Amino acid sequence: MRWLGCYRLxxxxxxxxxxxxxxxxxxxxxxLFNKSWVxxxxxxxLFSISSENGQVPPLGSCRPHTHVMFLKTHKTxxxxxxxxxxxxxEEHGLRFALPVAYQFGYPLPFIAQRVKGYRGxxxxxxxxxxxxxxxxxxxxxxxMPADTFYFSIIRDPVALAESxxxxxxxxxxxxxxxxxxxxxxxxxHKYYEPxxxxxxxxxxxxxxxxxxxxxxxxxxALAKRxxxxxxxxxxxxxxSEYFDQSMVLLRHALCWPLDAVVSFSLNARQxxxxxxxxxxxxxxxxxxxxxxxxxRQKLRDWNAxxxxxxxxxxxxxxxxxxxFGRERxxxxxxxxxxxxEILARVCLRDGGQPVEASRIRDKAIRPFQSGLVKIxxxxxxxxxxxxxxxxxxxxxxxxxxxxxxxxxRQFPHSQQRPGPVAAGxxxxxxxxxxxxxxxxxxxxxxxxxxxxILLRNQSIQQMDIKGKLR
Numbered sequence: 001m002r003w004l005g006c007y008r009l010x011x012x013x014x015x016x017x018x019x020x021x022x023x024x025x026x027x028x029x030x031x032l033f034n035k036s037w038v039x040x041x042x043x044x045x046l047f048s049i050s051s052e053n054g055q056v057p058p059l060g061s062c063r064p065h066t067h068v069m070f071l072k073t074h075k076t077x078x079x080x081x082x083x084x085x086x087x088x089x090e091e092h093g094l095r096f097a098l099p100v101a102y103q104f105g106y107p108l109p110f111i112a113q114r115v116k117g118y119r120g121x122x123x124x125x126x127x128x129x130x131x132x133x134x135x136x137x138x139x140x141x142x143x144m145p146a147d148t149f150y151f152s153i154i155r156d157p158v159a160l161a162e163s164x165x166x167x168x169x170x171x172x173x174x175x176x177x178x179x180x181x182x183x184x185x186x187x188x189h190k191y192y193e194p195x196x197x198x199x200x201x202x203x204x205x206x207x208x209x210x211x212x213x214x215x216x217x218x219x220x221a222l223a224k225r226x227x228x229x230x231x232x233x234x235x236x237x238x239x240s241e242y243f244d245q246s247m248v249l250l251r252h253a254l255c256w257p258l259d260a261v262v263s264f265s266l267n268a269r270q271x272x273x274x275x276x277x278x279x280x281x282x283x284x285x286x287x288x289x290x291x292x293x294x295x296r297q298k299l300r301d302w303n304a305x306x307x308x309x310x311x312x313x314x315x316x317x318x319x320x321x322x323x324f325g326r327e328r329x330x331x332x333x334x335x336x337x338x339x340x341e342i343l344a345r346v347c348l349r350d351g352g353q354p355v356e357a358s359r360i361r362d363k364a365i366r367p368f369q370s371g372l373v374k375i376x377x378x379x380x381x382x383x384x385x386x387x388x389x390x391x392x393x394x395x396x397x398x399x400x401x402x403x404x405x406x407x408x409r410q411f412p413h414s415q416q417r418p419g420p421v422a423a424g425x426x427x428x429x430x431x432x433x434x435x436x437x438x439x440x441x442x443x444x445x446x447x448x449x450x451x452x453i454l455l456r457n458q459s460i461q462q463m464d465i466k467g468k469l470r
Contacts, residue, residue, distance in 0.1 A: 062255035067145045070130035071152035073209045075163035076240045079266045085130045087394045094127035104133035112142040135211040155240035157303035174202040180288040185295040188302045207305040223308035237313040248332045347392035349379040367398045
């Protein structure tokens with residue numbers, strides 16, 4: 001038969017025929033292999049992709065700190081820092097020391113019994129603590145492990161006074177009586193009565209939050225003793241004005257990845273409108289907050305203890321930056337900001353710009369409102385996959401709602417969710433986006449950032465509250 005004639009071909013033709021057969025078989029098997037055995041790579045959600053891409057210098061062989069105590073000072077960008085702690089703890093399954101309500105009995109000094117689930121010194125191990133308190137370390141040490149990393153954040157007292165006045169205008173009697181912050185600065189003794197409740201917001205607020213006597217007469221010896229106390233209690237003090245540099249130092253101190261300290265500004269207040277074009281950045285200052293150069297100096301003198309603390313830890317901060325390395329710091333700040341811009345484009349509508357709470361469609365993530373100006377929030381970009389949406393949501397969730405979520409997960413069998421707490425301990429239900437109690441409690445009642453009722457300094461007979469106002 002002729003087809004058997006191929007067996008009489010020469011060696012070269014036989015080799016060529018074998019090569020063709022092998023090539024054809026290889027192609028056939030390759031197609032089958034790709035279709036049947038190898039699944040196509042699934043798209044990875046945003047936050048599973050490494051943020052570092054080999055650009056951020058490695059942290060070395062350090063181990064991440066998982067026992068962290070953050071003293072959340074007022075009006076210092078501390079809400080943004082707390083969001084980072086909430087995110088890191090949630091993502092790593094850590095246990096939070098949460099307040100029974102929304103803060104640890106503030107403005108009273110902290111006691112361990114204010115922690116939900118506390119059953120005695122170190123009976124239950126807690127990993128992260130960060131809600132508002134008036135610091136008292138002996139009681140904190142009953143709750144947190146011995147190897148806890150303590151840190152906090154401070155701000156120039158003048159900028160802090162501006163923010164505090166805008167936020168607590170209707171809460172602090174000293175602010176409420178003044179026509180404006182400049183009027184208060186010109187003669188603070190005219191408006192300030194140290195015995196009235198909530199007036200601590202009007203003088204040496206940082207000193208007060210650190211657990212020190214904010215009404216003490218200034219002396220250099222007293223100021224230095226307070227400074228030494230803070231240094232002894234805290235391993236790192238950050239500066240609000242240099243937030244990104246602070247986050248770089250914090251990331252290395254805690255041995256945390258870059259994304260853990262990348263954030264969007266939370267609880268930020270809206271700035272004054274420029275003309276009729278709407279609210280525009282920081283183009284102008286509301287008239288009640290306008291200050292002359294002389295008034296700014298008067299506020300520093302009025303908050304002399306805070307001013308000493310700020311100057312001392314400002315020097316310490318930049319000494320830390322020098323040890324870290326200026327060029328190295330600049331490089332890492334650029335990377336951090338770049339990462340923030342990337343996440344803003346992915347996560348946020350309107351180019352990542354914060355918006356008024358009323359414009360946020362999802363009422364569950366509207367920020368709490370208080371004071372003279374509006375507190376801004378964010379809207380998520382539509383069309384995100386579930387994993388990315390959840391990661392983005394963690395970055396913009398307001399602290400009140402985030403605390404509620406963590407509380408529910410940590411204490412799923414609680415009989416009653418902690419509602420807003422009045423000054424004497426009575427729980428009150430409310431809409432988290434509003435700042436007043438409305439017709440139920442009367443116009444004499446204000447609420448702090450965390451929904452705690454702050455009573456004006458007058459008797460409210462109709463309220464069923466046990467205890468006395470102090």
